[in-house]
Structures are given as C-alpha cells and as structure tokens.
Amino acid sequence: MACTNCKTRPVKLHEFSFEPRKLHRGYADRSLYVNLSTNEIKVKPIPEEMKKKFIGGRGYGMKYLWDAVTPDTKWNSPENELIIAQGPIGGITQYPGAGKSYVVTISPLTGLPVDSNVGGYFGPLFKFCGFDALEIQGKAEKDVIIFIDGDNHKVTIEEAPADMDTNSHILAETLTEMYADSEEDKRNVSVVSAGVAAEHTRFGILNFSYYDVRRKKCKLKQAGRGGTGTVLRDKKVKAIVVKKSGIKGDLNDPHDLDTIIKLGIKLHKEIHDNDELQCNMRVHGTTQLVDAMNAHDLLPVNNFQYGEHPEAPRLGKESFEKLFDLGKPDGCWYGCTLACAHALANFEIKTGPYKGQKVFTDGPEYETLAGCGSNCGIFDPIALVETNFYCDTYAIDTISFGTTCAFLMECYERGIINKEITGGLELRFGNWEAQMELLHQMARGEGFGVVAGQGIHRLKKLFVEKYGADKDFLEDIGMEMKGLEFSEYISKESLAQQAGYGTANKGPQHDENWLIFMDMIRNQMPTFEDKAEALHYFPLFRTWFSIVGLCKLPWNDIMPADNHLTDEPAKVPEHVDNYVALFTAVTGQPFSKEEMLRQSERVYNFQKVFNLRMGKGTREYDNPPYRAVGPVTVEEYESRRERYDKQLREKAGVDPEGMTVEEKIQALRKYREEQYQGLLDVVYQRRGWTPNAIPTIEKLEELGIAYPEIVEVVKRFL
Amino acid sequence: MKYVAAKPELCTGCQACMEACAKVLFKATDLEKTAIKVAEKADGTYDINVCNQCGECIDICPVEAIHRNKAGTVMIDKDLCVHCYACAGFCPILAMRYHKDVVGPFKCIACGACTRACPTGAIFMQEAE
Incomplete structure (x- = not known):
C-alpha cells in the first residue's frame, strides 16, 4: 500500500538550531549529540587531547563509545551510542575514496565495540554541516526521523509517518524526494536507514544513500558488519537525513589544496591507464575476486569446506559485466574514479513482497557472491542479485547472513537439524528458494528466520542445548569468532x-x-x-x-605500473607516500x-x-x-x-x-x-x-x- | 564543431598563443594559466597540447558539470563542478588544466584567440563532426 503521508514533511517533535561552523584544516572540532530518550540535542566541542590522540573516524567513535558505556552495557541498553564519524581527510573531492563514514556501536552479535565503514554521501555532507561526528544515544518512544539541515543550521526530530515503508530502497527514495527542494537538490540529500529485518535479527545493516544524477535514482552503500542497523532500529530511528548544498573541493579548508589536486589527478590518471590491465574495478567491481579466489582454491564453497567449484565462474566478472548498467560514474563519493559501485537497471524480482516489480538495484559485491552464493552452493548470478537486493533493502548483512545460511545448510545436510526444526525449510546446499524464504522470514519477524537471525554463536548453543548436537563438531564448523560471522575467504592454507x-x-x-x-x-x-x-x-x-x-x-x-619493482610491493609504497602527503596537505601537520x-x-x-x-x-x-x-x-x-x-x-x-x-x-x-x-x-x-x-x-x-x-x-x- | 588543430612543425615556440589564452580566460599574463600549452621537446621541435573537444570528460564527470554547447564545444559549468578533477586524469590527451590559484579545472573554449595570435599558422581552427 502506498504511503499516504509521504508527500509532506513529517510533524516536528523537537527543533534545535546550531551556529554555522566552517571547517579548518579538515576539522570542525565539534560533534553533534542527540539523545532520543531526553530529546536533548547539543553541540559538543572536541577537546584538543581527543583530536591529538584519536584523530577522527573510528578513533572518535571508539572514544565517544567508551565514554558512553559501562562494562555492563548491552547493545540495546539506552546508553549504547551509535556514532557516525568522518575523519580529517574525509570529504575531499580530488583523491579517490575519500567519502567514507565510520559507524561505531556496541554490537548485538559480539557485545563488543564494532566499527563498520561505509560509503555514500552522508559522511561528507554531514561533515560539511560543521561536525566531525554524530552521536546518537537513548531511545525514542516511537519511530522518528532525525533531520540535519546544514543549509539552515537546524536539527529536527520528526515523527515518522506510521505507514512510511521502512525498507531502504523505498525509504531512501521517499526521503530524498521529501527533503530535496528540487531535482537538482537531490544530490545534496543523503539518508541513513535500516529495513525491517534489522528489527528481528542481530545483523542489521545501515544503508547510506547517494543520489545518482544520471540515473535519477538513489544508490545505497552499506555499513555491513556487526549489527549497526539493529541498533538504529532499537533506538526507533527510522532514518537520519542530512542536507547540505554547495559542495566544492575546498570545503575542508585544507592547508595545501594544490598538493591534493596534484595527487588526485595523478591517481585518476593511474586508474585511467592501469585499471583495465589490473583489477578492472571500473567494469567488474569486486566481482572479479570470485574468479581470482576460485582459481586459487580460496573461494568458500559449502560452508568453507572447499575452495573452488566448477560452477563458480558463473558468479564472476564475465556474468556481471553483462548484467551491470555500465558507462556512468559509479563512485560512491565525488572524485572516486575507481568507481566500483555498480548497479543493475530494470531487474525483475521473483520472490517476496516486491515480486514482479522491476527495480533499480545495487549489484552484489564479492562477499555477497561468495557468502550467499558459493558458500551456500548457489551459483546462479541472477538469484544472487535478488538475494543482494533483499538483504540490502531489508537491512541484512550479506556476510553474516551468507555464513549463517551456509552453517545451517551443513547442519541440515548432516542431520543436525531437520525440517521440523526449520519449520519446513529444506536448507540444503544449492536451495536458493529456501535461502530466500529464510530471508523473508527475517523480514516478517517470524519462523526459523528469526532464530537464524541471532547468528551462528547463538545457533550453536541452541543446537547443542535443545537438539543434542555434538558441541565440538559445531565449534569446528560454525564459522564465527567473538560472535561475528567470518567473511568469505578460505584461510586453511594461509x-x-x-x-x-x-x-x-x-x-x-x-x-x-x-x-x-x-x-x-x-x-x-x-x-x-x-x-x-x-x-x-x-x-x-x-x-x-x-x-x-x-x-x-x-x-x-x-597500483602504479612499476609497483612490482619496489622493495615492498605488498605495501604499494608510492600510494603510502601519497597518503602521507595527503594528511599534511589537509591538516597542515607534519607527518x-x-x-x-x-x-x-x-x-x-x-x-x-x-x-x-x-x-x-x-x-x-x-x-x-x-x-x-x-x-x-x-x-x-x-x-x-x-x-x-x-x-x-x-x-x-x-x-x-x-x-x-x-x-x-x-x-x-x-x-x-x-x-x-x-x-x-x-x-x-x-x-x-x-x-x-x-x-x-x-x-x-x-x-x-x-x-x-x-x-x-x-x-x-x- | 570547431577545435584548435595544430601543425607543430610550423611552431617556433614564441608562446603568443599562450599569452592570448591566459588573457582571454583569466585576464592574466601567467603562462601557467593557459588552456593551450606549448613545450619544447628534446629534439628542439615543439609539442602543442590543447583540447580537441572529443568529449570523453563529459561522461566521467560525476555531477554532469561538463556538457557540449550548441557550437559543439565542451564546456564546464562552474556552478555544478565539485572540483574532483576526474576529467583531468581521464582526459586522453591531458588537456584539462588546473592551477593553484584557479578554482576548479579549466579548458579550451574554442574561442580562437590563440589561432589569431599565432604568427606562423601552426594552430588554426578546424571543423570536425
């Protein structure tokens, strides 16, 4: 059913005005703090000692989180914070790969601080509002939207309409439309959201949107690991929206813009000249890793038992070169010419609530193809696009989901669990329909999907305690540590x-x-x-x-064409030199x-x-x-x-x-x-x-x- | 579509073209602020580098700030440009320019000033499809 209240701005619950602040040498030296329990919103100066020791990004996230929690804090304790932080180099438009945000929180899977990095425009746009970090603490009573308006220097907490779709592929478009003043303004809006499955599982992700001006669609990048989206929905945040117009290349007020431009052009040229001969990221993205890993017996197959499979190349670069909508800039922040974030146009969905619809969707990355694909014995690239679409929009980490699904499939094949336990799901290797049903159950919050959504660490315990499984064997084959599922590489020989x-x-x-x-x-x-x-x-x-x-x-x-001739090719010394120069060029600090x-x-x-x-x-x-x-x-x-x-x-x-x-x-x-x-x-x-x-x-x-x-x-x- | 074509063998390296270009683009005399570049090669001849209006930069721009105008010239919209310089690194002949005192990339606008300034006919306006 279409949302009836999604054309006009939601009701404002609280409003806060802040002083504009221009960045200096890559820093705003202040953060934005929002407490959803008390509705307190404030601007916090960042002490010099914190800046010196923790630098930014993950460092700031960890410091704020440490200060917010106690050893007894759980992921769903009100005091747990969700921090989104940038870094001093973040937001520069000249050097490829400078749009990352770092999300830090106590993980529902591990109980530990987790850091997850993510592209999309939110981080830079938020930084240019005049903040180095966003702290969200407490829990709202009902679903809210946090809107940070960098043009009018206001933060508002707004009531999310009850019938507004939570799933990210719809919500990102809805809110971009709602908060942008015009079609041209949409590039200045970014939405952080998590879909419905984040409410029922421990591995919910955050989707960070960015508007593709050519395709006129929102694309999504994911903070995938550790359940950050689960924390967002537990706080009853439907979305965080930022808006900031007038993006230019000097908003960080860098110490030496000339050097940044020269380094940027040098790397653009290197990518122009070498990418096609090296990883071909601009065409294949990370899908090329499927072929590389399979060729070296490193691609996880059937719950990490094996490292290669004759059908695996079907999930590789040649398939996706044909499927991707190529030829348009695919960077997830301005100036990233490595452009690995490929998408598919007019993809027809075959299962679930969007069955029969044709959608614009981001393509699966290597980890998804390996985790939800080969590791589950599934080798149909079209099927994997759909798995990826639903994981993203429902807000499910494709790595934790893939690795968990693979574990369950092995348990099923070995008779450790059966149809009675799975509620009728035949979780055999290769059964994509069962995998999708498991995913849809996670979204609906029902059945074995919710059980699986607790992750392997808790599943092992359940299978041992409730179904009499062999503990030692499950410890050997359950691919998790500290509560987090393994990402997708066979490490047996490394x-x-x-x-x-x-x-x-x-x-x-x-x-x-x-x-x-x-x-x-x-x-x-x-x-x-x-x-x-x-x-x-x-x-x-x-x-x-x-x-x-x-x-x-x-x-x-x-890599530079002559990288192999250097003393330490693994380090890519010329690029390390670039980074050292970049840090000084932005901050003015010797480095x-x-x-x-x-x-x-x-x-x-x-x-x-x-x-x-x-x-x-x-x-x-x-x-x-x-x-x-x-x-x-x-x-x-x-x-x-x-x-x-x-x-x-x-x-x-x-x-x-x-x-x-x-x-x-x-x-x-x-x-x-x-x-x-x-x-x-x-x-x-x-x-x-x-x-x-x-x-x-x-x-x-x-x-x-x-x-x-x-x-x-x-x-x-x- | 008109573009600046060159016969480098006629070039004497006088730089009159660069002076004319800097004047038109920036009212400047700084010969680093030119869309056309003349450089002496090791053998004493000259290399003339200037945009041929091929338009590859149009597709590389993430914000649609580069377009072809009605005359066919490839132009940069300064309001839309976010200064990423992807166009500069991806130009097949490296004819997109930057200068530390200029905000954003700049390029040849096919105005013809350089060709009028050239005393030897080493550069001239050419029509192309």
Whole structure:
C-alpha cells in the first residue's frame, strides 16, 4: 500500500538550531549529540587531547563509545551510542575514496565495540554541516526521523509517518524526494536507514544513500558488519537525513589544496591507464575476486569446506559485466574514479513482497557472491542479485547472513537439524528458494528466520542445548569468532589470514587484515617472519584509513605500473607516500609513515582494551574454529589429500602411509594448531602485548593513552 | 564543431598563443594559466597540447558539470563542478588544466584567440563532426 503521508514533511517533535561552523584544516572540532530518550540535542566541542590522540573516524567513535558505556552495557541498553564519524581527510573531492563514514556501536552479535565503514554521501555532507561526528544515544518512544539541515543550521526530530515503508530502497527514495527542494537538490540529500529485518535479527545493516544524477535514482552503500542497523532500529530511528548544498573541493579548508589536486589527478590518471590491465574495478567491481579466489582454491564453497567449484565462474566478472548498467560514474563519493559501485537497471524480482516489480538495484559485491552464493552452493548470478537486493533493502548483512545460511545448510545436510526444526525449510546446499524464504522470514519477524537471525554463536548453543548436537563438531564448523560471522575467504592454507581473522578486534572480518591476496595469490610474504611482520604492519596501516576517512580500495586495487619493482610491493609504497602527503596537505601537520602507524596503533590498542573492558579480548577469543585452519571432515581431507599428505610428510614429520584418514586429520590438526599458536606468540610480542594478548602498561604509556580508566582495565589482566 | 588543430612543425615556440589564452580566460599574463600549452621537446621541435573537444570528460564527470554547447564545444559549468578533477586524469590527451590559484579545472573554449595570435599558422581552427 502506498504511503499516504509521504508527500509532506513529517510533524516536528523537537527543533534545535546550531551556529554555522566552517571547517579548518579538515576539522570542525565539534560533534553533534542527540539523545532520543531526553530529546536533548547539543553541540559538543572536541577537546584538543581527543583530536591529538584519536584523530577522527573510528578513533572518535571508539572514544565517544567508551565514554558512553559501562562494562555492563548491552547493545540495546539506552546508553549504547551509535556514532557516525568522518575523519580529517574525509570529504575531499580530488583523491579517490575519500567519502567514507565510520559507524561505531556496541554490537548485538559480539557485545563488543564494532566499527563498520561505509560509503555514500552522508559522511561528507554531514561533515560539511560543521561536525566531525554524530552521536546518537537513548531511545525514542516511537519511530522518528532525525533531520540535519546544514543549509539552515537546524536539527529536527520528526515523527515518522506510521505507514512510511521502512525498507531502504523505498525509504531512501521517499526521503530524498521529501527533503530535496528540487531535482537538482537531490544530490545534496543523503539518508541513513535500516529495513525491517534489522528489527528481528542481530545483523542489521545501515544503508547510506547517494543520489545518482544520471540515473535519477538513489544508490545505497552499506555499513555491513556487526549489527549497526539493529541498533538504529532499537533506538526507533527510522532514518537520519542530512542536507547540505554547495559542495566544492575546498570545503575542508585544507592547508595545501594544490598538493591534493596534484595527487588526485595523478591517481585518476593511474586508474585511467592501469585499471583495465589490473583489477578492472571500473567494469567488474569486486566481482572479479570470485574468479581470482576460485582459481586459487580460496573461494568458500559449502560452508568453507572447499575452495573452488566448477560452477563458480558463473558468479564472476564475465556474468556481471553483462548484467551491470555500465558507462556512468559509479563512485560512491565525488572524485572516486575507481568507481566500483555498480548497479543493475530494470531487474525483475521473483520472490517476496516486491515480486514482479522491476527495480533499480545495487549489484552484489564479492562477499555477497561468495557468502550467499558459493558458500551456500548457489551459483546462479541472477538469484544472487535478488538475494543482494533483499538483504540490502531489508537491512541484512550479506556476510553474516551468507555464513549463517551456509552453517545451517551443513547442519541440515548432516542431520543436525531437520525440517521440523526449520519449520519446513529444506536448507540444503544449492536451495536458493529456501535461502530466500529464510530471508523473508527475517523480514516478517517470524519462523526459523528469526532464530537464524541471532547468528551462528547463538545457533550453536541452541543446537547443542535443545537438539543434542555434538558441541565440538559445531565449534569446528560454525564459522564465527567473538560472535561475528567470518567473511568469505578460505584461510586453511594461509596462516597469515588465519591469524588476521583471529586477532581482528571486531571479529573475523577481513578489513583489518586482508592478507590472503598477498599471501596466497601474490606470494608477497613467503616466510614465517614475513607473516608476523605483516600481522603487525597491516592492521595498523589499514586502521589508519578508518581514522582519517578513506576507503582502502584505491590503495591496492590499483597500483602504479612499476609497483612490482619496489622493495615492498605488498605495501604499494608510492600510494603510502601519497597518503602521507595527503594528511599534511589537509591538516597542515607534519607527518610521516612512522607517525601514520603510531596514530593507528593508539586507536587499535584502545579498541583492544575496550574489548577487554567488555569481557572479551584475551587470547582465548583469538582462537578460530578449526575449519578456518584445516580440514575438519574426512571429505574435506580426501578432497585435497595430496596437499595434506605432503604437508604431514614434509612439514609435520609424520609419515601418512598406513594411517587412517581420521588419524591423518588429527596429526595435521596438531601441526597446524601449533603453527597458529606459535604465530600468535610472535604477533603478540611484536605488538607489545603479553602472551595473553594484553597490551602492557609500558605500551600504553608509550602510545600516550595510559589514562587511569584504561590502565585500570588492563591491570586486571596483568 | 570547431577545435584548435595544430601543425607543430610550423611552431617556433614564441608562446603568443599562450599569452592570448591566459588573457582571454583569466585576464592574466601567467603562462601557467593557459588552456593551450606549448613545450619544447628534446629534439628542439615543439609539442602543442590543447583540447580537441572529443568529449570523453563529459561522461566521467560525476555531477554532469561538463556538457557540449550548441557550437559543439565542451564546456564546464562552474556552478555544478565539485572540483574532483576526474576529467583531468581521464582526459586522453591531458588537456584539462588546473592551477593553484584557479578554482576548479579549466579548458579550451574554442574561442580562437590563440589561432589569431599565432604568427606562423601552426594552430588554426578546424571543423570536425
């Protein structure tokens, strides 16, 4: 039914005016705080000490969240905050990938602080309203829209019409139409929303919109991991809308715009010249990874059992080159010529409430194709577009959903669960119809969909306690850590990626430590020492993007033509130099590669201590399910027997002759788990942590964050 | 559609074209503020670089700030431009310009001033489809 109240602006419940503030050297030095329980809205100055130590983005998010919560705070406690923060470089229009926002909150899945990065226009437009961060605390009584009007310097809390559609593909269009003054004004509006499934599951996402002036449609980018959309809907926020017109390239008031322009043009030219020969992101986006991962036995198939499948190329770049609506700028912020955010026009929906409708929809990314596709034994690209459409509009994280669905399918195939338990859903590998029904149930808030929407950590417990499942086996095949589902890479043969997943602060997500490509495909870290050093350097280097407001893709999904001739090709040294120069050019502060890592290390260790404060964070939480490390079942072992036998013989010093498969699995497991623990020892030491993964007081002092409340947390573990 | 065509072999490197261009575009004498660039090559001949109005930049612009006017000349709408310089990096002949004192990219507007200033006929206006 069409919304009858969606043509006129909703009723204002509260209004707040703020002083305009122009940015200076990339900063506004203030944040906007909204409390939905008390309706307090205020502008908070950001202290110099906070700016110096936490820089922006994820750093600001973590600091505000730390100050807002206690060790007892749950994701749905009123004091839990949802913070959306940018960073000093965020919003520049010249250098590709500068439109990111960082969302920080206590995760419904992990109970820990989670950070999730997202594109779209909200972050820059909000920043240009004169704020470095948005804090939302408390809970509204009924659904509200928070509207930040940067043109008239007002924040209003408005009552969302009861019949306004919650699903993001509709809501983003409705609100863009409603808050824009004209067609030309739509580019100045961005909507943050979460669809109906965020209300019934723990892995709800946030959709950040941006208006595509050529296609005259809203596109959506997702803060996918950790359930940030679930928190938004728990606070009864229907949407956050920002409006800011007059976007230009100098709104950050940078110290040295000339350098920024020169660096920007240099990278645009590099993308123009090299992208087609390298990743071809401008045509294939991240879908090209399906082909690359499948070719190297790294693509998850049937709940991470296998790494390749003959049908997998159907989900790869050639299929999507034909499906995508190409030829128009596909960057998710101005100036991103890497342009990986491809979409499909006139896509006909086959299931659910929008069945029969033709929609404009964002295309699936690699993680969705691998998670909801190959990992669930589904290889139909058209089907995956629909799964992706519904996940996005319902606000479901395609990674957690895909990995959970894959886990359930394996449990079903092995008889751990059955039709009675699933309410009739035949959750077999390859059954796309069942996958879609599970998703629609999550949206309707009914049936087994709601059970599945609690995530693997809770499903394992349920299956053991209620249905008598073998606990050890579920711990081996349930691909989650700290409560978060694994992203979509087979890490069995990459010790570096195992530890990358294992030690990641928020749980097993690759953004902190995407080492598999350089380890397994480019072979850029052959020795044990190389891996340990990589596990020190890359999490810090990659964290830096999240504190300054940048996307990581233009770092190494495009490279200078002579990158392979450099001393350290894995680091893409020329691009690192670009970033060092960019930071100074925006902020005017002297900067270096060393200071870059130092900034990150501070935030990284702070987040680590935050994990300890919230009850996880010691070494035991860094141990992955064995399937991430090696073959759990006879079938898995037999499928790569030659490889595993060879490793037993050559690496573990065990002669596999005459051994049963079960014995070989145990011998290999012993060897691989020892390797993993050995690597953890070295990594912790390299990071300045104790063997129990605790940052030492000396380390915190060295980083300048040995604040009393931090030391107090750490002391309990030393 | 008219564009500035060149016969580099006739160029003497006098820079009269650049002076004329800077004057028309910015009322300036700074020869960095020109849409046409003449540069001496190692062999003593000259390279003449100026927009050929091919229009590839039109499609790369994220905000539809670049369009072809009725005369066929590719123009930048300064009100719409967000200064991303994607057009500059993606120009096949690198004829989109920037200058630290100029807000946003700029380019040849096919006014012909440079061709009128050229004493040797090394540049001239040419009609193309």
